[in-house]
Amino acid sequence: MGTEAAAARLALQPALMRARGLSKRYVQRTPFSRRSFAIEALVDVNFEIAPGCLTALIGQSGSGKSTLASCLAMMEKPDYGEIWFEGSEISHWSRRKLAPLRPRIQMVFQDSAGALDPRFSAAQVIEEPLQIQHRERGQNLRVRACQLMEEVGLSPDWANRSPLELSGGQRQRLAIARAIALKPSLLILDESLSGLDLSTQAQILNLLLDLKAAHSLTCLLITHDLSLVGQIADFVAVMHQGTIVECGSAPQVFGSAQHPQTCKLLASVQLLETAFRTARAGGRG
Amino acid sequence: MSTPHSMPSKCASALLRVRGLAVSYNARGEQPVPALRQVDFDIAPGEIVGILGESGSGKSTLALSILGLLPESARLGGSIFLDGEDFSSVAESRWAEVRGVKVAMIFQEPGLSLSPVMRAGDQIGEVIRAHHSGGTKQRKLEVETALKDAGISDVDRIYRAYPHQLSGGELHRVAIAQALACRPALVIADEPTRSLDVTLQVEIRNALRDINRTYGSTLIFITHNPALLTGFADRVMVMYAGRIVEAGPVAQVYRRPLHPYTKGLLQLIPGPMQHSGLISSFTRRERLPAIPGSLTPFDQLGRGCAFEPRCSARIADCQIESPDEIAPEPDRRVSCFNHGN
Numbered sequence: 001m002g003t004e005a006a007a008a009r010l011a012l013q014p015a016l017m018r019a020r021g022l023s024k025r026y027v028q029r030t031p032f033s034r035r036s037f038a039i040e041a042l043v044d045v046n047f048e049i050a051p052g053c054l055t056a057l058i059g060q061s062g063s064g065k066s067t068l069a070s071c072l073a074m075m076e077k078p079d080y081g082e083i084w085f086e087g088s089e090i091s092h093w094s095r096r097k098l099a100p101l102r103p104r105i106q107m108v109f110q111d112s113a114g115a116l117d118p119r120f121s122a123a124q125v126i127e128e129p130l131q132i133q134h135r136e137r138g139q140n141l142r143v144r145a146c147q148l149m150e151e152v153g154l155s156p157d158w159a160n161r162s163p164l165e166l167s168g169g170q171r172q173r174l175a176i177a178r179a180i181a182l183k184p185s186l187l188i189l190d191e192s193l194s195g196l197d198l199s200t201q202a203q204i205l206n207l208l209l210d211l212k213a214a215h216s217l218t219c220l221l222i223t224h225d226l227s228l229v230g231q232i233a234d235f236v237a238v239m240h241q242g243t244i245v246e247c248g249s250a251p252q253v254f255g256s257a258q259h260p261q262t263c264k265l266l267a268s269v270q271l272l273e274t275a276f277r278t279a280r281a282g283g284r285g
Numbered sequence: 286m287s288t289p290h291s292m293p294s295k296c297a298s299a300l301l302r303v304r305g306l307a308v309s310y311n312a313r314g315e316q317p318v319p320a321l322r323q324v325d326f327d328i329a330p331g332e333i334v335g336i337l338g339e340s341g342s343g344k345s346t347l348a349l350s351i352l353g354l355l356p357e358s359a360r361l362g363g364s365i366f367l368d369g370e371d372f373s374s375v376a377e378s379r380w381a382e383v384r385g386v387k388v389a390m391i392f393q394e395p396g397l398s399l400s401p402v403m404r405a406g407d408q409i410g411e412v413i414r415a416h417h418s419g420g421t422k423q424r425k426l427e428v429e430t431a432l433k434d435a436g437i438s439d440v441d442r443i444y445r446a447y448p449h450q451l452s453g454g455e456l457h458r459v460a461i462a463q464a465l466a467c468r469p470a471l472v473i474a475d476e477p478t479r480s481l482d483v484t485l486q487v488e489i490r491n492a493l494r495d496i497n498r499t500y501g502s503t504l505i506f507i508t509h510n511p512a513l514l515t516g517f518a519d520r521v522m523v524m525y526a527g528r529i530v531e532a533g534p535v536a537q538v539y540r541r542p543l544h545p546y547t548k549g550l551l552q553l554i555p556g557p558m559q560h561s562g563l564i565s566s567f568t569r570r571e572r573l574p575a576i577p578g579s580l581t582p583f584d585q586l587g588r589g590c591a592f593e594p595r596c597s598a599r600i601a602d603c604q605i606e607s608p609d610e611i612a613p614e615p616d617r618r619v620s621c622f623n624h625g626n
Binding site for chain 1: 510511540551553571573574
């Protein structure tokens with residue numbers, strides 16, 4: 001999908017998810033003393049996720065990207081602010097009230113080896129959410145799991161393998177299959193690609209693009225590495241010290257970055273890639 | 286931007302010479318699994334050599350075998366000459382004399398390779414104490430120099446800090462300082478920047494380049510990102526399935542890759558053809574040009590070329606036998622029947 005089309009769609013449709021004035025602080029105690037100190041993880045964050053688009057959330061480590069993700073996925077409650085999802089404000093909802101919403105927002109984590117149960121087989125990993133949500137039962141469960149494996153590019157012959165027998169890229173595919181099993185409307189990938197090789201990252205991003213198109217899925221991709229994501233993202237938001245300092249469509253942000261933090265993030269990528277490009281073209285790199 | 290080093294001479298004065306290196310891992314009661322097959326290369330003093338490849342291609346095994354750090358289950362064949370001395374079958378005690386002084390390694394996760402209960406400065410001092418006889422004061426000075434060389438400005442704070450008090454970038458610099466404390470002739474950096482953001486990756490890389498320029502240390506830089514090697518490495522060796530499939534000067538290999546795998550890797554980052562206005566680094570694409578498939582597990586490799594199942598330029602011969610290494614041009618080597626296509 002072209003970015004202009006995406007921007008036009010955003011103008012027509014309300015955001016799938018919207019955060020208003022989100023704040024979150026963590027209080028920690030200094031070891032061996034009673035003193036405690038607070039870390040302002042999120043400071044007045046305003047953020048929107050456009051439906052059917054791929055939004056990239058970028059920023060250096062410690063900028064609050066993961067805290068924002070876990071607030072949006074309702075794994076953490078923000079201290080202040082509103083979270084709007086599909087037309088309702090959910091930030092203060094009880095666990096029970098949130099339960100039916102949870103399948104709509106799914107998350108894929110960074111460390112796939114740690115996120116998947118090593119005692120499960122690959123198929124069981126996918127079957128578990130289907131079982132919990134009573135989506136399938138009996139024979140159909142395995143059939144659906146195999147379908148999903150095929151959809152993410154894993155051979156159904158591997159259904160009985162342990163996740164630990166798979167390579168990093170294959171494990172992340174499996175985690176994606178588990179996440180899309182419940183047909184969510186929002187998929188959050190928290191640094192899910194950062195441990196992988198460049199070529200594997202490219203394969204998985206292509207898979208995401210396919211899934212996005214096939215299921216009108218909305219993706220929020222959290223990353224510190226722009227080199228590949230920057231080429232395919234529709235929207236980009238830059239985080240720095242707990243706030244979103246810049247956001248907009250990808251060409252807008254990359255083409256005319258305003259905030260010094262964005263410029264800094266872009267400059268190093270550009271420096272690297274201009275040198276690379278010159279070398280490829282045969283100049284003195 | 287190009288580094289001022291001369292191209293490798295014809296191995297007469299090689300600092301590191303590897304011949305027919307083969308490593309396999311033997312699990313008890315199972316078939317040995319090969320990790321490196323027939324690896325040959327020379328590295329001249331003062332060179333920066335990049336090793337490019339995906340995980341599982343044998344990059345780390347190669348690094349560990351040059352340091353004599355392979356686990357006991359590994360079987361090593363072939364020879365490794367360091368400064369003319371064959372290290373392929375020396376005793377561990379000889380390795381201990383050499384490690385840190387002649388050859389040192391910067392590991393992938395400095396957070397894991399540093400001790401959490403020792404101050405950063407003391408950990409670096411330990412390396413110096415193991416190899417040099419000097420007083421405490423002298424040692425402290427040397428540690429401070431090492432930290433400065435690694436690009437740290439507030440040396441005092443870092444010296445006294447425990448690893449958990451340091452940021453990711455600072456930890457990497459401590460690991461670099463530790464590896465360089467005794468000015469080893471050869472430094473191997475095994476994906477030192479993998480988990481960092483690009484800004485830090487470039488900073489760490491530049492710190493290594495400065496050290497190479499100041500002290501003439503030879504550097505082997507292992508990475509999976511081809512863009513990191515430009516303006517930095519003199520030569521690149523591309524590894525696939527335990528072999529070096531292409532090697533040559535970075536400028537030449539990047540301009541005209543010969544092996545289809547190298548070509549695929551380089552295409553991941555937008556090349557010169559896709560230039561378009563202001564956002565050239567972020568040329569928009571509907572899909573990324575990924576190399577299809579994945580690395581064939583070693584125990585399933587057939588007689589043919591290991592890259593054949595994923596290759597877009599395969600010909601009939603590729604399935605029948607594995608291509609030998611050829612040198613189509615001076616300084617360049619490639620293992621492919623259909624190279625350049």
